[in-house]
Amino acid sequence: MVGSGIRARLRAHRRGDDLRAEIVGIGTELLLGQIPNTNAQEISEALAAIGVDIHFHTVVGDNPERIVATISTALDRSDAVIITGGLGPTPDDITREAVAEVLGRPLRRDEALADSIRSVFAKLNRTMPEDNLRQADLPEGAEPIPIEGTAPGFFIDDPRGMVFALPGVPWEMRAMLDKTVLPKLREHGGGHTLVSREVIVMGLGESRTHEKIRDIVDRQSNPTIAYRAGGGVVRVRLTAKAPSEAAALGLIRPVEDAIRERLGVDALSGNFPSVAEALGDLLRGSDITVAAAESLTGGLIGSELTKVGGSGDFFKGSLVCYATEAKAEVADIDDAILSGPGAVSEEAAAALAQAAVDRFHADLGVAATGVAGPTEQEGKPVGTLYVAAHFEGATEVRFIQAYGDRDNIRALATNAALDLGRRMVLRAL
Amino acid sequence: MVGSGIRARLRAHRRGDDLRAEIVGIGTELLLGQIPNTNAQEISEALAAIGVDIHFHTVVGDNPERIVATISTALDRSDAVIITGGLGPTPDDITREAVAEVLGRPLRRDEALADSIRSVFAKLNRTMPEDNLRQADLPEGAEPIPIEGTAPGFFIDDPRGMVFALPGVPWEMRAMLDKTVLPKLREHGGGHTLVSREVIVMGLGESRTHEKIRDIVDRQSNPTIAYRAGGGVVRVRLTAKAPSEAAALGLIRPVEDAIRERLGVDALSGNFPSVAEALGDLLRGSDITVAAAESLTGGLIGSELTKVGGSGDFFKGSLVCYATEAKAEVADIDDAILSGPGAVSEEAAAALAQAAVDRFHADLGVAATGVAGPTEQEGKPVGTLYVAAHFEGATEVRFIQAYGDRDNIRALATNAALDLGRRMVLRAL
Numbered sequence: 001m002v003g004s005g006i007r008a009r010l011r012a013h014r015r016g017d018d019l020r021a022e023i024v025g026i027g028t029e030l031l032l033g034q035i036p037n038t039n040a041q042e043i044s045e046a047l048a049a050i051g052v053d054i055h056f057h058t059v060v061g062d063n064p065e066r067i068v069a070t071i072s073t074a075l076d077r078s079d080a081v082i083i084t085g086g087l088g089p090t091p092d093d094i095t096r097e098a099v100a101e102v103l104g105r106p107l108r109r110d111e112a113l114a115d116s117i118r119s120v121f122a123k124l125n126r127t128m129p130e131d132n133l134r135q136a137d138l139p140e141g142a143e144p145i146p147i148e149g150t151a152p153g154f155f156i157d158d159p160r161g162m163v164f165a166l167p168g169v170p171w172e173m174r175a176m177l178d179k180t181v182l183p184k185l186r187e188h189g190g191g192h193t194l195v196s197r198e199v200i201v202m203g204l205g206e207s208r209t210h211e212k213i214r215d216i217v218d219r220q221s222n223p224t225i226a227y228r229a230g231g232g233v234v235r236v237r238l239t240a241k242a243p244s245e246a247a248a249l250g251l252i253r254p255v256e257d258a259i260r261e262r263l264g265v266d267a268l269s270g271n272f273p274s275v276a277e278a279l280g281d282l283l284r285g286s287d288i289t290v291a292a293a294e295s296l297t298g299g300l301i302g303s304e305l306t307k308v309g310g311s312g313d314f315f316k317g318s319l320v321c322y323a324t325e326a327k328a329e330v331a332d333i334d335d336a337i338l339s340g341p342g343a344v345s346e347e348a349a350a351a352l353a354q355a356a357v358d359r360f361h362a363d364l365g366v367a368a369t370g371v372a373g374p375t376e377q378e379g380k381p382v383g384t385l386y387v388a389a390h391f392e393g394a395t396e397v398r399f400i401q402a403y404g405d406r407d408n409i410r411a412l413a414t415n416a417a418l419d420l421g422r423r424m425v426l427r428a429l
Numbered sequence: 430m431v432g433s434g435i436r437a438r439l440r441a442h443r444r445g446d447d448l449r450a451e452i453v454g455i456g457t458e459l460l461l462g463q464i465p466n467t468n469a470q471e472i473s474e475a476l477a478a479i480g481v482d483i484h485f486h487t488v489v490g491d492n493p494e495r496i497v498a499t500i501s502t503a504l505d506r507s508d509a510v511i512i513t514g515g516l517g518p519t520p521d522d523i524t525r526e527a528v529a530e531v532l533g534r535p536l537r538r539d540e541a542l543a544d545s546i547r548s549v550f551a552k553l554n555r556t557m558p559e560d561n562l563r564q565a566d567l568p569e570g571a572e573p574i575p576i577e578g579t580a581p582g583f584f585i586d587d588p589r590g591m592v593f594a595l596p597g598v599p600w601e602m603r604a605m606l607d608k609t610v611l612p613k614l615r616e617h618g619g620g621h622t623l624v625s626r627e628v629i630v631m632g633l634g635e636s637r638t639h640e641k642i643r644d645i646v647d648r649q650s651n652p653t654i655a656y657r658a659g660g661g662v663v664r665v666r667l668t669a670k671a672p673s674e675a676a677a678l679g680l681i682r683p684v685e686d687a688i689r690e691r692l693g694v695d696a697l698s699g700n701f702p703s704v705a706e707a708l709g710d711l712l713r714g715s716d717i718t719v720a721a722a723e724s725l726t727g728g729l730i731g732s733e734l735t736k737v738g739g740s741g742d743f744f745k746g747s748l749v750c751y752a753t754e755a756k757a758e759v760a761d762i763d764d765a766i767l768s769g770p771g772a773v774s775e776e777a778a779a780a781l782a783q784a785a786v787d788r789f790h791a792d793l794g795v796a797a798t799g800v801a802g803p804t805e806q807e808g809k810p811v812g813t814l815y816v817a818a819h820f821e822g823a824t825e826v827r828f829i830q831a832y833g834d835r836d837n838i839r840a841l842a843t844n845a846a847l848d849l850g851r852r853m854v855l856r857a858l
Contacts (some may be wrong), residue, residue, distance in 0.1 A: 004594070020469075021840075025486075028653075028655060029655060029657060029666070030470075030473075030486070031473055031479060031483045031484065031486065032473055032477045032483075032623070033471065033472070033473030033474030033475070033476075033623065033658075034471075034666070035470075035473070035657070035832070036465060036466075036467060036470045037465075037466060037469070037470070037486070038465060038678070039464070040488070041459075041462045041464075041465045041466070042462065043462070044459075044460055044461055044462030045461070045463070046462070047462075048461045048462060048800050054460045055458065055460065055489070055490060055492075055495060056460075056487060056488065056489055056499075057454075057459070057485035057486070057487065057488035058485060058486065058487050058488075058496075058806075059468070059485065059487075060485055061465070061484065062655070063484075066484060066485075070485075080798075086786075087634070088635065089636050089639070090635070090639055090646070090656050090658070091646070091647075092655055092656075100536045106486070111527035123830070124830055124832075125830075126634065126637070128636070129636045129637070129639065129640050131636065131639070132636055147835055148833075149549045149837075150634075150635070160630070168583045169659055170659075171833055171836065171837050172833075174834075177833070182442075185597030194461070195456070196463075203693075216547075226458075226463065227465075233486070234501030237463065239461075239463070284805030288486060289752075290690060291755075292749075294728075296727075296735075297732070297735075298730045298731045298732045298734065298740075298744075298747075299723075299727070299730065299731030299747055299749060300720075300728060300733070300750070301728065301730025302749040303726070303727045303728035305727065305751075306725075306726075306727030306728070306751060306839075307610045307727075307835070307836075309803075311727075311751070312751070313751070316751060316752045316754075316755050317748070317749065317750045317751045317752060317755040317759060318727075318728055318749035318751075319746070319747045319749070320721075320728060320731040320746045320747035320748070320749060321748060321760070322731070322744050322745060322746045322747075323718075323741070323742070323744070323745045323789075324733060325790075326720075326745050326746040326789055327746075328748060329788070329789070329790065330748070330788055356838045359758070359759055360752075360755055361754075361758065362761060372735075374738075376814070380600060382619075388633055394537075401654075407736075410735075
C-alpha cells in the first residue's frame with residue numbers, strides 16, 4: 001500500500017529535515033465564495049512558526065470522489081495533511097468516509113467518543129438526534145481529538161503520512177490546532193523556525209511610515225519587512241528565519257529597535273495586535289480605569305476594550321449615544337452644543353469624553369463622534385470624525401477626515417479614539 | 430499536444446453545458462499565512478453568479494516546478510484557469526514563465542505593453558527600473574489585459590483551456606475580473622446561473638434544525654441544501670441552478686417556503702444576513718425604537734444594530750455596563766439584585782432591559798449579561814448567559830448555557846438578545 005520512498009522520507013524528517021505539510025479545506029460554501037478560507041491562513045501561520053513547510057493549500061467541495069482524490073494527492077507529496085471541514089452530523093459532512101477510503105481503514109464507532117457526544121447534549125439539556133453519533137464513526141486506528149464545540153476531530157499516523165481532520169468552525173479548529181496538531185507536529189518539526197513581530201503604527205499613513213524607515217526597509221534581508229494598512233492602522237511586519245525562536249528574535253530585535261526609534265510614540269510599544277491591547281496593557285495593573293462615550297462607533301470602542309484580557313479590571317463601560325437626543329438625555333451633553341456646533345463637532349466630542357469620566361467614575365474617558373455615512377449629517381461630509389480623550393482634568397480633541405466605507409470609518413474612529421487616550425496616559429506616566 | 434477529449438469537452442460547453450473553472454493563487458506569502466486569499470473568495474462568488482462551476486482552489490508558492498505542475502493539473506480537469514499573483518517585476522514573480530512552459534508558448538515582448546508600462550512611470554515622474562519591462566514579456570499568442578495599477582494581466586485561449594493571469598493585489602485583480610474575465614466567461618458561460626438564499630435559524634441548534642426539516646433535505650436535488658452554524662445562528666442555504674435568476678428563484682421558492690413553514694418563528698423572515706438586520710427591518714418605518722443595556726457583550730449589541738442601514742431612525746443607544754458598579758451607577762440596577770442573585774442573573778438581565786427602555790425612552794429594550802470567560806464569575810461557569818427584552822410593559826428573560834471561546838460566547842449573547850427582542854415585537858404586531 002505504501003511506497004518505501006515515502007517511508008524513507010518520513011524517517012528523514014524524523015532525523016531533523018523539514019517536515020512538509022499541506023492544508024485541504026472541504027466545503028462547497030468555500031468554492032461558492034460564501035465564506036473565506038480563514039482556516040488555511042491561521043494554520044499556515046502557526047505551522048510556519050514551528051518550522052513546518054507548507055507547499056499547497058487546496059479547497060474542494062462536498063463531493064466524495066474529488067475529496068478522495070485531493071486527500072490522496074496531498075498524501076503523495078506531503079508528510080502531513082491537515083483537513084478542515086466536513087465533520088458535522090449532516091449528510092453533506094463526508095470527511096470521515098473520504099479519509100477511510102483513501103487509507104483503506106473502514107469506519108468503526110468509537111464508543112467513548114459516542115458517549116462524549118451524548119454528554120455534550122446532556123449538559124445542554126437537549127435530546128441528541130441519533131444522526132449525531134455518525135460523528136463517532138472514525139477510520140480504524142484513528143485517535144479522536146476531543147470535542148471543543150460539537151464536532152470531534154481525529155488524527156491518524158498512517159505510513160502514507162499523518163492525517164489531521166479538524167472541524168471547519170474556526171474557533172473549534174483553532175483549539176484543536178493548539179492542543180493537538182502543533183504539539184504532534186513539533187515532535188517531527190523542521191530544523192528552523194519562522195518568527196514574525198509587528199510594529200503597529202498609529203496616526204501616520206503607510207507612505208509617511210515608509211518615508212521614515214525607507215533606508216531600513218531597503219536594507220532588509222533576514223528579517224524581511226512588509227507593510228499592511230487598514231482602519232487607520234499601519235502594520236510593519238518583520239519575519240526572521242533561524243534555527244530557534246531565540247535566534248530569530250535575535251535577528252529581529254535590532255531592526256525592530258531601529259524602526260521603533262524612528263517612529264517614537266507613533267508606534268505601539270510591545271507586541272500587541274491592536275491599539276486596544278496596547279492601551280489595556282498600560283492600564284492593567286495600574287489604578288487607571290477607562291470608560292467611553294460613543295456615537296457613530298455604536299459600541300465598537302467598548303467592544304474592542306472588552307476583547308482585551310483582564311479588561312474587567314480597568315474597563316468600566318460605555319455610553320453609546322447614537323441618537324442625537326440620547327446625547328442630551330443619557331450623556332447630558334449641553335443643548336447649546338447640540339443646537340450650536342452640533343452633534344458632530346469638537347465640542348460634542350470633548351463633552352462626550354468628559355461624560356464618560358463623570359458617569360462611570362473613570363480616570364480616562366475616550367469618545368468618538370462623526371459621520372459614518374452613507375449620507376452627510378449636519379452639513380458635514382461622510383468621514384468627518386472628532387475623537388476626544390479626557391484624563392487628569394485635561395481634554396484633547398482630534399479632527400480626522402476619513403475615507404472608505406462605513407465599516408472602515410467606524411474602525412478608524414475607534415482606533416483613533418483609543419490611540420488618543422493611549423497618548424494622554426503615556427505622557428502622564 | 431492536446432487530447433481531442435478535451436476539445437470535445439470545450440465544444441460541449443459552447444453548446445450550453447456547464448463551464449468548469451478553477452482558481453490558482455500564487456505566492457509564498459499565502460502559504461506562510463501572512464495574507465488571506467481573499468481573491469479566491471471574490472472570484473468564486475462572481476463566477477457562481479454567472480453559472481461557472483468551480484471545483485478547486487489551489488494555492489502554491491513562488492516555486493517554478495510546483496507552479497507549472499499546479500497549472501497543468503488545473504488545465505487537465507477544468508476548462509478555464511484563473512491565476513492570481515506572480516505578475517510583478519521582481520525575480521520571484523514567475524507566473525508568465527510558468528504559463529509559457531505549461532502551454533509550450535515561448536515568451537515574447539509585447540511592445541505596446543512595454544510602452545504602457547513606461548508611461549505609468551512617466552506619469553508618476555519616476556524612472557523605470559529596466560526589470561519592469563519583464564512584465565511585457567507574455568506567452569506567445571497571449572492577449573494583454575490592460576494595466577490597472579502597475580502589473581498587466583493576460584489571457585490565452587489555448588486548446589487545453591482558457592488561462593487568465595491576474596495580479597495578486599485585490600483591487601487590481603477585481604478591476605480585471607469585472608472588465609475582462611467575467612465578460613469572456615459569460616460568452617462561454619454555462620447558460621445557467623447559480624442563485625443562493627439563506628434561511629437563518631435562531632434558537633435551535635444545527636441538529637435540531639436538521640431534525641425538523643430532514644425529509645426536505647433528504648429529497649434535495651436542485652436547489653441543494655447545506656448548513657452552516659456559529660454564534661448561535663444556523664444558516665440553511667438553498668442554492669439552485671437554472672437558465673435565469675428568475676427560474677432559479679422559482680426552484681428555490683417552494684423548498685424555502687416548506688422549510689420556513691416547519692421552522693415558524695425560529696426562522697428569520699426575509700433574506701437578511703443577521704438577526705440585527707431582521708430586527709432592523711421590523712423596526713424601520715415603524716414607530717418602534719430600540720435601545721440596549723449590555724454587560725459581557727461590551728458594546729456588540731449596539732455595534733450590530735448600527736450596522737443596519739437606516740439605524741439612525743430606530744436605534745437610540747446602549748448602556749455598556751461592564752463593571753458591576755457601573756450596573757448600579759449607570760443603569761440603576763438595584764443593589765438588592767447585585768448583592769443577591771448577582772450581576773449574572775435573570776433578575777439583572779430583566780433590570781438591564783428595563784433600564785435601556787427607561788434611560789433612552791425607547792420602546793424595545795434588549796439586554797445581555799453573562800460570563801464570557803476565561804474564568805467563572807460569582808460561582809457561575811463560563812458560558813452562563815441571561816438575555817432579556819422589555820417591550821410594552823412585559824419583560825422576557827432567556828437562560829442559555831453557551832460554549833466556545835470568548836468571541837463565540839459574546840456573539841451568541843448578542844444574537845440571542847436581539848432575537849428575543851425580535852420575537853417580542855413580532856408577537857405584538
